[in-house]
Amino acid sequence: MAYRHGDRNQLGLFPSSIDDYVAKDDPVRAYDAFVEALDFQALGIDLDEDQVGPPEYDPKAMLKLLVYGYSYGVRSSRKLEREVHHNLSFIWLVGGLKPDHKTIAEYRRSHKKALRAVLTQSVRMCLRLGLVEGNxxxxxxxxxxxxASIKNTWTQERCEREMRRIEERVAAIVAESERLDAAEEGQGSLVALAKELEKEDVLKARVKEILGGLAKGGSLNTTDRECGRFxxxxxxxxxxxxxxxxxxxxxxxxxxxxxxxxxxxxxxxxxxxxxxxxxxxxxxxxxxxxxxxxxxxxxxxxxxxxxxxxxxxxxxGKEEKGPFDKSRFRYDWEKDVYICPEGQELVRRSRKENEIAYRIRYRKTCLRCRYYGICTTSKRGREVDRLKNEEVKxxxxxxxxxxxxxxxxxxxxxxxxxxxxxxxxxxxxxxxxxxxxxGAEAEMGLLTSGFNIRRMMTLLGTERLVRVLGEAG
The missing domain is CATH 3.30.420 (Nucleotidyltransferase; domain 5)
Structure with missing residues (x-):
């Protein structure tokens, strides 16, 4: 069976404009129209064509590149650079511009606030188009x-553990130095110990700095100080x-x-x-x-x-509630007491920060109850906590x-x-x-804006969306 072979040298009649290669209903046209309809002044992006200095890449083209890339899972600046060289949709979208990965990364880094605000403008567009109600x-x-690596996340416990290790190591270094000095052994060993001691002192100062930045019961990542530990x-x-x-x-x-x-x-x-x-x-x-x-x-x-x-x-909760679950206790508003399933009263005993504790009036009542050991095992009797805003709950x-x-x-x-x-x-x-x-908020803005654009295309169709966005812009 014969194969079909291509011929790179075959002459052909190709359209002279790149626009002719992109169909009228190609999704990339919707992304182009979306960014063109944005209010760049509200985003905080300057579109001054007369600014002094070497010409920059068009801010609109750079934003189109990011919004479109994120919508299809292309987020790396190096991958985006590759796309503007080889992917027809990307080439059309940015008008043939070829920004390198450093330029793309710098634009994204310096426009975090604007990237987050793109979502808000997409919501306003959806409101005008009747796609969002807000009810x-x-x-x-x-x-x-x-x-950031979890290995760079520090907690109070880890800091205290590291401080103990440093103290023990410093004590061992000092003891070894004194032994070498007393034995009048080689100067080289003492120099090595001095360097190690200096290294431990630097680490100790770093741990103290981390401890100072830790919130109570919290954690701190030294690579990204704003991220959490999950x-x-x-x-x-x-x-x-x-x-x-x-x-x-x-x-x-x-x-x-x-x-x-x-x-x-x-x-x-x-x-x-x-x-x-x-x-x-x-x-x-x-x-x-x-x-x-x-x-x-x-x-x-x-x-x-x-x-x-x-x-x-x-x-x-999917677990079946027992016969003595708190929900089985009835609250009496007039008397301000709880009534247990056996008809005994639990009265107000103490107030906590956000709760009020109710306990059986006489502890002997619980101790003599046939359900003692099932309802409670406390010798003080059954206790029920009530939130200050329990009625709201x-x-x-x-x-x-x-x-x-x-x-x-x-x-x-x-x-x-x-x-x-x-x-x-x-x-x-x-x-x-x-x-x-x-940075995380900026990426959330791009990802969610891309999601909205795809939904808008599904609801209206690409060509209609391009048309209405053009009218809005």
Whole structure:
């Protein structure tokens, strides 16, 4: 069987313009139109054509390169440099410009704030196009590794352990020096010990500096001082907690963030308010999983008139509640006491920082109870803690159980978890390239903006999106 062979030397009639190679419905045209429609002054990017000095690469072309690259999982500055030489879509997008990897990396590094703000402008575009409503918002978070090794993460315990090792080593060096000096042995050995002692002193000063920068109970990575320390099935790693807030209508992202906290408990109010700021209006409903179930955080949004749909930790727990679980104890508002399943009263005994402790009135009551040893094993009797805002927690739990709330909560996985599934699975993003929180936020801005553009193309079609963005610009 004969093969088909190519011929590089064959003459042909090719279009004279590179634009003729890019179809009218090619997705790259949507990315081009999107960046052209951005307000660069609001982004803080100067477009002065008359500035003094050697000509720079067009800021618009550089931003197009980053937004388009991140949308397809091409984030490395070296890979982006390769694309503008060999990939027709990239060549068309930047108009044939050939920035090297250093130029690309420097542009990204010096425009972190602008890259983060691109998402906000994409949300405003979606609002004008009727693709975002802002009525119901869904929150989700995921851990993304930072550009730093966990080996460079220090905790209070590690610092104290290292200080003890240094002290022991210094004592050993001093003792060895005294022995050599007494024996009048070779000067070379003493010089080597002096150098080692100096090395340990430098390390000791460094550990003291790290200790000074440690927050109570926290950690500090010497490579990226703003990243957090997370644990997962793959072990511990340094990184950031990526946050997104998604609109219900079409699953478009309205805000994104990167924080160092390892859990989502303190993020609910902060992230909802950031989303509302981007939308320019207050939402009606905010929904998240039990990872956000901090009553203090939920109350901040609840008292603004927003319906909060978040299960409490006990509602999310799959274990069957025992007969003497706290939920089996009834609170009597008038008497300010808890009534146990056996009808005995637990009265207020002490106040903690955020809780009030209720204990059985007479300890003998518990000791004589037939369920002693099952309900409690304490000789002081059964104790129940009540949050200062327990009534808020109970009301939110009841609100979560409503049928209308359950209908909304069922949409959460579909809406809130899709963006991170796309970013991690489809784009292969497992770690940030830029260091520092500002760098992580900039990359989150690019990744989420790219997600929104792809969704907009799906909803409107490429050619229509290009047209409406051209009209908006």
């Amino acid at each position: 119901t918002l869904f929150l989700d978070g995921t851990k993304i590794r930072g550009n 644990s997962s099935m793959q072990g511990s790693h340094a990184g950031y907690n990526g946050q997104v807030v998604v609109d219900e209508k079409h699953g478009l992202i309205v805000s994104a963030d990167a924080v160092r906290e390892g859990n989502d408990l303190g993020q609910f109010a902060v992230q909802v308010k950031k989303a509302e700021e981007a939308l320019g209006r207050r939402c009606e409903t905010a929904c998240a999983d039990a990872g956000y179930a901090s009553t203090e955080e939920l109350e901040k949004i609840d008292r603004e008139g927003v319906k909060v749909i978040v299960p409490s930790q006990r509602q999310a 109970e009301r939110l739990e009841e609100q979560y159980r409503e049928s209308t709330s359950q209908a909304i909560y069922r949409k959460r996985k579909e809406k809130a978890e899709l963006p991170f599934g796309h970013i991690k699975r489809n784009l292969g993003v497992q770690a940030f390239l830029l260091r520092g929180r500002a």
